[in-house]
Every structure is written in structure tokens, then in C-alpha cells.
Amino acid sequence: MRWLCALLLVLLAVPAWAQAERSALARVDLVNSSLVAEGRDRGRPRPLELELTISQPVPYRVYFLDGPPRLVVDFREIDFAGTDANALRGRELVPALRWGRFRPGWSRMVMELPGPYALRTAVQAPARGGAAGALVRLDIEPVEAEDFVTRGNALSALWDLPKPSAIAPPEAHRHTGRPLRIAIDPGHGGHDPGAQVGAIYEAAVMLGFARELTETLTRAGFEVVPTRTDDSFVPLEQRMTIARAGRADLFISLHADALPVGQAAGLSLYTWNQDADDRASRELAIRHDRDDLLSGVDLQGADDQVANVLMDLARMDTQPRSEAFAKFVVSELNKAGLAMHSRPIRGAAFSVLKSPDIPSVLVELGFLTDPGDRANLFDPAWRAQTAQAIARGIGAWAQDDAIRAGLSRR
Ligand SMILES: [Zn+2]
Missing domain, CATH: 2.60.40.3500 (Immunoglobulin-like)
Structure with a gap:
């Protein structure tokens, strides 16, 4: 037989x-x-x-x-x-x-x-x-x-x-002794200006903040991988690809969106919400080169279903790390006495957060529609404090993450 x-x-x-x-x-x-x-x-x-x-x-x-x-x-x-x-x-x-x-x-x-x-x-x-x-x-x-x-x-x-x-497990690239590498992703750009209030464009404000944050992070000893450095349009998936190609350990997308006045104010952080629609994930698995999706995992000859299952697995590892990072940043912002949204950590199905292998958060620095937030975004002192709090959050997270990684290897 x-x-x-x-x-x-x-x-x-x-x-x-x-x-x-x-x-x-x-x-x-x-x-x-x-x-x-x-x-x-x-x-x-x-x-x-x-x-x-x-x-x-x-x-x-x-x-x-x-x-x-x-x-x-x-x-x-x-x-x-x-x-x-x-x-x-x-x-x-x-x-x-x-x-x-x-x-x-x-x-x-x-x-x-x-x-x-x-x-x-x-x-x-x-x-x-x-x-x-x-x-x-x-x-x-x-x-x-x-x-x-x-x-x-x-x-x-x-x-x-x-x-x-x-x-090679998806987390193989972490803690290799080199400086931590942070992908900084200023939202929008090019023909997509993002939120607009009068002559203020989210894309331009985020590019400016990204430059300051890059400086702060570099001074703190981190390496930065920018997803855009000028007013050009970069598709969401390409932003993740840039981060992955730059072997980023962490991905931070910067936004300051618009909501009707009075509905939202204050800084908040978003992590990927797994219960959200998974279409973006499927699209990714189909469209991207497979070895681009999960560094270290050989998917050659595997079918799309395998790619999806591996993405699920990798995200199970990555998701708690993203959430931990958001907590560390919020803690540092709190310590710095910076005003935050009443629910400072939330989940959402932002496609840009869907990297299966890089912990990713989206920082909503504030809402351009809120006068207080707008004033903050145009206040150099507020921007500097915020950038420093993010840098401290990254440092604290990285230490915690390294300890966890060490424990899991025992
Ligand atoms: Zn935005």
C-alpha cells in the first residue's frame, strides 16, 4: 500500500x-x-x-x-x-x-x-x-x-x-547587541495631507515632530529608520516594508488627526486590535514577498494559508510587546505631567500597525481639531518633553523586553 x-x-x-x-x-x-x-x-x-x-x-x-x-x-x-x-x-x-x-x-x-x-x-x-x-x-x-x-x-x-x-523564530532579530533601531513614521504625506485645520496640515506637522523625535532618539543612543523624510506619499504597506528592510526593532507611527470639536483631546497611543477586520492582513500575505513578511522564517514553497498562520503566530508574540511598549510610554508621559486622552491606550485596526514581527504603536499626539492640542503641537517645550518621554519609554521598554526575552530562553 x-x-x-x-x-x-x-x-x-x-x-x-x-x-x-x-x-x-x-x-x-x-x-x-x-x-x-x-x-x-x-x-x-x-x-x-x-x-x-x-x-x-x-x-x-x-x-x-x-x-x-x-x-x-x-x-x-x-x-x-x-x-x-x-x-x-x-x-x-x-x-x-x-x-x-x-x-x-x-x-x-x-x-x-x-x-x-x-x-x-x-x-x-x-x-x-x-x-x-x-x-x-x-x-x-x-x-x-x-x-x-x-x-x-x-x-x-x-x-x-x-x-x-x-x-529562526520571528523575534530572532531582537537583542543582538546593536543599538535599538526605531522606525519613525510621520503619518500621511504627498497627495494625502491628513487632517487639515485652516492652513495646518497633519502631514507637515508630523514631519516636523518626526525630525525632532529623531534627534532626541539619536542623542539617547537609538538608531532611527524614517519611513519618509519629505512631503512625499508613502503607501502604508511600504512604510512597514521600509521598517523591516531597516531591521527596525520598534515601529512608531505619528499622527494628529481630526475629530469634531469637543469629541477628543489629548495624546493617546494605539496598538493593533486583533478583533478588528483581518482583511488587511490577508492582503498583505498575498501581495508581499513572503520572505519579506517574516524575516527568518522560510516560506518558500508554502501557500498563502501558511503565510497567514505564521503571521498569526508571529503577531501573538509581537502584540504583547506592542502593548507593553504603549504602557511604558504612557507611564513616562504621566511622569512628565503631560495631558493625555481619558483612555490613553486603545486598540484599532490601523493597517500600518499590522507588522507581524515588529512591535508597533501609533501615537496620536493630539487632535488638530482641539485648540489645546493644537497649541501643544506648536509649543516647542511641549514637543521636546513629549519626545523625551517617548525616548525614556523606549529605553524602559527595551530593558523590560530584554529581561522577558532572557527569561523565555531559559
Ligand atoms: Zn493621521
């Missing part, structure tokens, strides 16, 4: 949020795991959703084998000992389910399928309800026999496994 398989996913990255416990193997939480079928049972194969809650995120790969059709998931590594596969909720939906240690460093789950299937989505996300650990969710759907993707064979799929030394 020839066992055909299709290698669909190779996930190389482990987000940092649970690396601290890496010494212990991941374990399955059966209570919060299940197999669910979509739609009514009409005696035909139905789409299936497998959810496995595990104690920490692990690299895994998914593929199908034929004769009989089955889904194989190789994890590196889950300790399945003492966990009965037949106790999984929804187990009766498939002819058979087995799991266990496969070979040193790898565990395998094999799910016999009632027919040929294809992978719809594969996601590894933080466990639900703020619980520790990760949720692996695989959606598969029935396909015609001719669409059952088979390629290579089971053995070559195993030999294809990446060597651990070849795996």
Missing part, C-alpha cells in the same frame, strides 16, 4: 508568550478540546472542526494520508501520555483517532476520516478565556476524490522536517 500525503503546513515559529515553560512538554486539556461536525448528519462526510487546547504553543504540521484517508498532525512536542484519544468529545464523528509519541521530539495525531478531505484553516491562538496555553484549531472539509491533495509520501514528509538549527 502506498501512503500518499500532502504536506500542507510547516509551522516553525513558537510565540514567546509561553516559552518560559518550554522545558516541560505541552499537554492536552481534554475538557477544552473537541471535534465538531458542521451541519446536519445526512450520512455523508461533513466539515469537521478539531480544537485542541494545549498547555503551551508548539510547532506543528498538518497533512493528509490516503488508504484509508486520514489527517495527520505532527506536533513538536505534546505529551499525550495518560490522555485517551477516545475520550475526546466528538470522537465518534470519525472512524478512528489515535495519538502518541511518534519519535524523539515529535508526537503524532492520526484521525481516520470518513472520506477525502482538505484543510480549510489551521490556527494556533492563545487559549480561550485568558487561560494559559494555546488553542490549535483545524477546519477540514470533504472534497471529491480527485481533489484529495496527495504529494510525496509519509516518509519524505518526515525527512522534510526542518532542523532545529534552521529555525
